[in-house]
Amino acid sequence: MAGFDDLASERSKAQFDVEEMKVIWAGSRHTLEVSDRISRLVANDPVFRKDTRTMLSRKDLFKNTLRKAAHAWKRIIELRLSEEEAAELRFYVDEPAFMDLHWGMFIPTIKGQGTEEQQQKWLPLAYKMKIIGCYAQTELGHGSNVQGLETTATFDPQTDEFIIHSPTLTSSKWWPGGLGKVSTHAVVYGRLIIDSKDYGVNGFIVQLRSLDDHLPLPGITIGDIGMKFGSGAYNTMDNGVLRFDHVRIPRDQMLMRVSQVTREGKLVQSNVPWQLVYGTMVYVRQKIVSDASCALSRAVCIATRYSAVRRQFGLQSNGIETQVIDYKTQQSRLFPLLASAYAFRFVGEWLKWLYMDVNQRLQASDFSTLPEAHACTAGLKSLTTSATADGIEECRKLCGGHGYLCSSGLPELFAVYIPACTYEGDNIVLLLQVARFLIKTVSQLGSGKEPVGTTVYMGRVEQLMQCHCAVQKAEDWLKPSVILEAFEARSMRMSVASAQNLAKFDNQEEGFLELSADLVQAAVAHCQLIVVSKFIEKLQQDIPGKGVKGQLEALCNIYALFILHKHLGDFLSTGCITPKQASLANAQLRSLYSQVRPNAIALVDAFNYTDHYLSSVLGRYDGNVYPKLYEEAWKDPLNDSVVPDGYQEYIQPILKQQLRNARL
Ligand SMILES: CC(C)(COP(=O)(O)OP(=O)(O)OC[C@H]1O[C@@H](n2cnc3c(N)ncnc32)[C@H](O)[C@@H]1OP(=O)(O)O)[C@@H](O)C(=O)NCCC(=O)NCCSC(=O)CCCCCCCCCCCCCCC(=O)O
Ligand SMILES: Cc1cc2nc3c(=O)[nH]c(=O)nc-3n(C[C@H](O)[C@H](O)[C@H](O)COP(=O)(O)OP(=O)(O)OC[C@H]3O[C@@H](n4cnc5c(N)ncnc54)[C@H](O)[C@@H]3O)c2cc1C
Numbered sequence: 001m002a003g004f005d006d007l008a009s010e011r012s013k014a015q016f017d018v019e020e021m022k023v024i025w026a027g028s029r030h031t032l033e034v035s036d037r038i039s040r041l042v043a044n045d046p047v048f049r050k051d052t053r054t055m056l057s058r059k060d061l062f063k064n065t066l067r068k069a070a071h072a073w074k075r076i077i078e079l080r081l082s083e084e085e086a087a088e089l090r091f092y093v094d095e096p097a098f099m100d101l102h103w104g105m106f107i108p109t110i111k112g113q114g115t116e117e118q119q120q121k122w123l124p125l126a127y128k129m130k131i132i133g134c135y136a137q138t139e140l141g142h143g144s145n146v147q148g149l150e151t152t153a154t155f156d157p158q159t160d161e162f163i164i165h166s167p168t169l170t171s172s173k174w175w176p177g178g179l180g181k182v183s184t185h186a187v188v189y190g191r192l193i194i195d196s197k198d199y200g201v202n203g204f205i206v207q208l209r210s211l212d213d214h215l216p217l218p219g220i221t222i223g224d225i226g227m228k229f230g231s232g233a234y235n236t237m238d239n240g241v242l243r244f245d246h247v248r249i250p251r252d253q254m255l256m257r258v259s260q261v262t263r264e265g266k267l268v269q270s271n272v273p274w275q276l277v278y279g280t281m282v283y284v285r286q287k288i289v290s291d292a293s294c295a296l297s298r299a300v301c302i303a304t305r306y307s308a309v310r311r312q313f314g315l316q317s318n319g320i321e322t323q324v325i326d327y328k329t330q331q332s333r334l335f336p337l338l339a340s341a342y343a344f345r346f347v348g349e350w351l352k353w354l355y356m357d358v359n360q361r362l363q364a365s366d367f368s369t370l371p372e373a374h375a376c377t378a379g380l381k382s383l384t385t386s387a388t389a390d391g392i393e394e395c396r397k398l399c400g401g402h403g404y405l406c407s408s409g410l411p412e413l414f415a416v417y418i419p420a421c422t423y424e425g426d427n428i429v430l431l432l433q434v435a436r437f438l439i440k441t442v443s444q445l446g447s448g449k450e451p452v453g454t455t456v457y458m459g460r461v462e463q464l465m466q467c468h469c470a471v472q473k474a475e476d477w478l479k480p481s482v483i484l485e486a487f488e489a490r491s492m493r494m495s496v497a498s499a500q501n502l503a504k505f506d507n508q509e510e511g512f513l514e515l516s517a518d519l520v521q522a523a524v525a526h527c528q529l530i531v532v533s534k535f536i537e538k539l540q541q542d543i544p545g546k547g548v549k550g551q552l553e554a555l556c557n558i559y560a561l562f563i564l565h566k567h568l569g570d571f572l573s574t575g576c577i578t579p580k581q582a583s584l585a586n587a588q589l590r591s592l593y594s595q596v597r598p599n600a601i602a603l604v605d606a607f608n609y610t611d612h613y614l615s616s617v618l619g620r621y622d623g624n625v626y627p628k629l630y631e632e633a634w635k636d637p638l639n640d641s642v643v644p645d646g647y648q649e650y651i652q653p654i655l656k657q658q659l660r661n662a663r664l
Pocket of ligand 1: 086087090091100103104105135137138143144145146147177275276278279281282284288370371374423424425426429433436
């Protein structure tokens with residue numbers, strides 16, 4: 001039967017060891033074992049079923065999410081899961097919920113911004129879920145501009161307390177996940193006011209609801225902000241609104257790792273940079289980059305399997321139509337996304353390492369790598385989430401009409417994913433942060449301060465401003481050194497051009513605003529260079545398994561040449577490559593697509609996703625698409641009755657011409 005046979009035959013064509021590729025994708029044998037075991041555990045538990053999600057009303061959907069979250073917690077306790085296993089379990093439950101913010105932001109904020117004493121007091125309560133917390137930073141009037149927050153935290157020396165207050169409508173906290181209906185506590189960001197002086201934004205632990213009856217505490221107004229994009233999707237989350245009317249908290253509930261307020265009302269600064277108040281955002285952005293590869297690979301897995309099952313036109317000699325995956329246009333849209341999924345996986349792995357390294361340095365009071373960590377997490381979060389959101393939508397189109405059905409899994413994935421381009425920092429705002437970092441680095445060239453980390457290539461400014469690409473034939477584009485030089489030269493030249501244009505302005509801030517669209521492009525070029533170079537570095541490691549390295553090399557080249565093709569204007573206008581070299585890159589890309597074609601199904605199998613996680617009829621492992629699509633359609637509540645509700649009121653009068661007669 002179509003589907004079964006197609007995918008089985010595709011799998012038999014694979015030219016590499018899929019089991020070894022699974023290890024590479026997972027990061028290690030241990031991680032593969034854990035994710036494999038936990039994903040199956042979730043898939044086999046009926047409470048974690050996802051197939052009715054899009055049919056539920058908001059209230060039922062939310063209650064169902066609460067049920068799953070409680071069940072997940074129960075299983076974590078019963079099975080005595082480790083922290084790693086518990087996080088995997090929450091991941092595979094695959095439903096945005098208050099737990100994400102509790103474990104992903106509330107706890108990390110206390111760890112990163114609390115003193116030892118504060119950690120000892122709050123973390124055990126949070127780890128045991130005796131309290132549930134969220135991250136309340138954004139307000140109705142300000143999200144991107146954190147320094148513009150209006151909530152106040154005024155020190156009262158009489159009582160040794162802070163008074164948390166929302167002075168205006170626009171100061172209402174607005175968006176925090178988990179806040180609307182669940183959280184008992186929040187880390188609230190507000191302006192620290194002592195003796196009428198404003199000391200800027202700081203974090204405060206505030207109890208919101210009673211631990212006995214869950215009612216809001218006096219002075220607190222709290223609720224959900226309403227339905228969001230898509231049915232089901234992110235509506236499982238209670239994003240909330242919160243207002244304070246002079247709510248008092250003890251002084252020791254200000255997070256005091258960065259600065260402390262003494263009993264006398266004196267502000268004492270620690271030796272750590274004030275930017276650590278923004279530390280949780282660095283952590284979560286790093287996490288979002290890792291998650292981008294999960295979301296994109298999930299969409300790509302669905303679209304690739306379906307493209308091998310779906311046949312249209314072109315009767316072959318055996319009388320069957322062509323698999324749509326064999327069309328070159330399908331390959332040129334699909335395979336760059338497959339390559340991007342792998343590229344984001346590896347850059348995410350590297351970013352995790354970078355984050356851990358920065359953290360260790362911070363513990364030892366070495367703050368030197370913080371600006372780079374900020375630039376990398378901000379830039380890569382922006383690059384990978386934008387590409388993933390666009391990539392999911394492209395996968396939907398790659399699946400034709402059936403991709404638009406909820407049962408394809410793609411509409412819900414898209415609706416859940418797209419806010420990632422906005423939350424944790426709007427993607428343009430974050431790229432402007434990268435641009436500032438690049439301009440600063442360029443302006444320091446020649447000052448004796450050598451660029452470090454991902455900007456080390458800028459130290460070769462003279463060479464990169466003048467070099468000429470050495471490509472003479474298509475295969476030359478397969479050399480990592482050639483690709484790297486082209487990407488470095490493009491990024492260098494765009495940053496230098498931006499810095500030179502900026503220098504023409506008397507007022508740098510005005511110049512920055514005027515040139516911001518170009519600056520964003522320079523930042524994108526730098527971030528794409530990071531992704532390409534980290535993929536190349538990955539290939540320099542020992543990669544076991546028959547044919548695995550060869551496949552990864554092909555994917556790395558596809559990613560790089562696809563980006564080159566997409567941003568050809570940059571590469572040509574900066575003189576990094578010639579039009580002839582651009583056309584050779586395109587020819588090489590076509591040849592790489594042919595190389596990947598027989599391995600495409602095995603390359604998505606290597607993600608090791610269960611059908612439960614994919615939740616897609618089109619992406620089923622067995623390829624049994626048509627019978628299951630047919631079956632799914634009959635489950636729609638509209639099909640519960642043959643004649644629909646409303647027939648007698650609205651359809652019958654039309655058919656019987658009663659309406660027309662009434663008008664005559
Ligand atoms: C950076 C800003 C845009 C602007 O900041 P400023 O106004 O201060 O201006 P400057 O540009 O001048 O910056 C000053 C200075 O600081 C440096 N800087 C800036 N940011 C940082 C930083 N983060 N770290 C270090 N340094 C930083 C900057 O470079 C300047 O340095 P110099 O002076 O030296 O040049 C800022 O205002 C900003 O960040 N805006 C964006 C706001 C934002 O991101 N808000 C996020 C709100 S929270 C949110 O959205 C949550 C979404 C939740 C989504 C769900 C996530 C799921 C959770 C994932 C984890 C799950 C894990 C689950 C685990 C489990 O289950 O176990
Ligand atoms: C699903 C979801 C969950 C969220 N969860 C949380 C949470 O748990 N806790 C929390 O505190 N917040 C949360 N947020 C809020 C989120 O962090 C903010 O929405 C985000 O930081 C963007 O800020 P904004 O809404 O103010 O956008 P705005 O800054 O108002 O952006 C509007 C437009 O202005 C542009 N813009 C803004 N500033 C500039 C500039 N300087 N230069 C050029 N262009 C600019 C942007 O690019 C964008 O196009 C969540 C948001 C969403 C959507």
